[in-house]
Amino acid sequence: MCYKQHRCMNGGRTMRFKRICVLLAALLLLPVGAASCGRQREKVELRMMVYTERASSSDPLLESIYAAVDDFNFGNTEIVLKTEVYPDPQYLDKLNALAASNQLPDLILFGPELEARVQKFAKEGALAELTPCLEADSEWYSSFREGAFVSSEYEGKIWSVPITFQANCIFYNTHFFERANIRAEEIRTWEDFLEACEALKSAGIPPLLLDGDDNRVARFADYLLQRKAGIEPFETMLDGSFDLALEPYAEVGGMLNALMEQEYLPAYSGYSHEHYRKYGRDINFFEGEVAMMLGSLSSIGGFQREDSAVKGLVGIMPFPQLEGGSGVQDVWFAQAHSIAVSTDNENQEAAVEWLKQMTAEEVQLDLAANLYRLPATKVSLETAQFNGKDELVQADQLLSRPLHVLDFDRSYLGSERETAYENAWRGALLGQDPAEMLEQLQEDAAAVADMPEHSLQN
Structure with a gap:
């Protein structure tokens, strides 16, 4: 195997390639005993931090990662x-403790809920900058x-x-849209x-679902707030x-409440499902009982289940624009899910080889097919592997055009x-006075002593 050594971190030194197989031809010209081409390169060992044991994992992401680890290690004579x-x-607590003691493993898996920590650890000098690596391999960089x-x-x-890669969008039931003579585009x-x-309401179809338990009320408000201000x-x-500032919050709060007043949302919106079940019947997008739902692309896996009433009946559209905003x-x-390289790692060139493995076409397609999330790279989903996974292909098409993304979580x-x-947003949905809502939010926020530092990327 011809192993490429990459010099692309710690100051962005120029990439240097050391090709062992080029040397072999030259060594054949030397007298016997003049040099030993059978000397073994010391095997590089990399350690990656994950949050679930393989034997007990029901997480498709971890199953796919473990499979990729097997492929990476198989026949690899230079890296394990x-x-x-x-x-x-305990994952986050352990991550913080290891970073504080400069004992982070070579590679760290970050889920969407931990992405704020990428910035924190980067600021503290715990992570290796990867920009030089990406810039040194323009084909790899441009593949994302x-x-x-x-x-x-x-x-x-x-x-x-x-x-x-995943994003929040509006899912709609194509059958209900046809019944109400609505064109999503x-x-x-x-x-x-x-x-x-x-x-939809006039056709006797519940228009929209915002699950209180899943905090989709707040995400719906996020979109309105961003469009407005x-x-x-x-x-x-x-x-x-x-x-x-009160004005945009007040307007968004009023827009949320208007959805309730116009009966576009079920009566329990803003409450938990447990609360609502005491007073009436819960409705569910997955069971084909409501026309639209705000959710993340990870919901697509639920649509594809054999017991799903909406399998093959789900369309995707972006959140609407707000004129005058x-x-x-x-x-x-x-x-996104992502993998970082720690500055404690002493074999960063080898670590980059693993990152390239995880972003190679075959692995990206497997991750997308198994997780029902979009690949991080521009691989085409127009393959037999995605037959019947129309929602994922549709999402890929929507998010492959020029767009703006915001990472606020x-x-x-x-x-x-x-x-x-x-x-606060649940209160607004249920008709709480916006000024009172905002005052309570500021009071609650001020009562908290500390907060993870994060800067917005868009």
């Missing part, structure tokens, strides 16, 4: 990759889809390599969206000041502020 498992409930690095950047540099503005809701409200939350109107809220606020933020 091993996993270090820290169970999910638009917006893939949204969760990997800090101060204009890249600190982790994405392996999957004609829903571009908020007014178009409200007209579609009214047409841009990224400034999110920046004031992330810098810890929570100095929130100051925000960029084609923004998608997006997140409420977990960046810290758990207490996150809860306060979600409760």
Whole structure:
């Protein structure tokens, strides 16, 4: 095997290739005993931090990663990759402890809920900058889809390599849209969206679902807030000041409540399912009982289940634009799974080989097919592997065009502020006075002493 040694980190030194097989031909010309080409290169050992044991994992992502590890190690005479498992409930605590003691393993897996930590550890010098590596291999760098690095950047540099990509969108039941004579491609503005809701309601079809348990009320409000006021409200939350202007919050709160007043949402919206089941019947998008649902692309796996009532009946559309709003109107809220390389690693060239393995076409297609998430790279989903997975192919087409992505995740606020933020929007949905809602949110946020530092990438 011809092993390429990459010099692409720690100051961006020029890439240098050492090809062992080129030397073999030269050595054949030397007298016997003049040199030993049978000397073994010391095998590089890499350690990667993951959150689930292989034997107990029901997580398709981890199953795919373990399979990729097997492929990487098979026949590899120069690198061996091993996993270090820290169970999910303790994963973040262990990650923090290892970083603080400069004992991070060579590679770290970050899920969407931990992407805020990429910036934190990059700022603290715990992660190796990967920008020089990517720039040194332009073919690899250009293979990533638009917006893939949204969760990997800090101060204009890249600190982790994405392996999957997902975004929040509106799913709709194509059968219900046909019944109500609605064309999804004609829903571009908020007014178009409200007209579609009214047409669905008139046809006796529940228009929209925002599950309180899944915090989709807050994500729906995020979209409206971004369309109305841009990224400034999110920046004031992330810098810890929570100095929130009343006007955009009041308007968005009123828009949410209007959905309830017009009966476009079920009566339990904003409450938990447990609360609603005491008073009436729950409705479910997956069971074909409501026309639209806001959710992440990871929901697609549920649509494909054999017991799903909407299998083959789901379309995807972006969140509508808000006419007169100051925000960029084609923004998608997006997140990624990614892998970072620690500065404690002494074999960063070998670590990059693993990152390239995880972003190779075959692995990316397997991840997309198994996880029902978009690949991080521009691989084509127009293959037999994705027959019957129309929603994923449709999402890939929507998100392959030029677009803007925003990585705001409420977990960046810290758990207490996150809860306060979600409760505020539930209150607005149920008719709480916007000024009172905002005052309570600022009061709750100020009561929290600390907050993870994060800067917004878009």
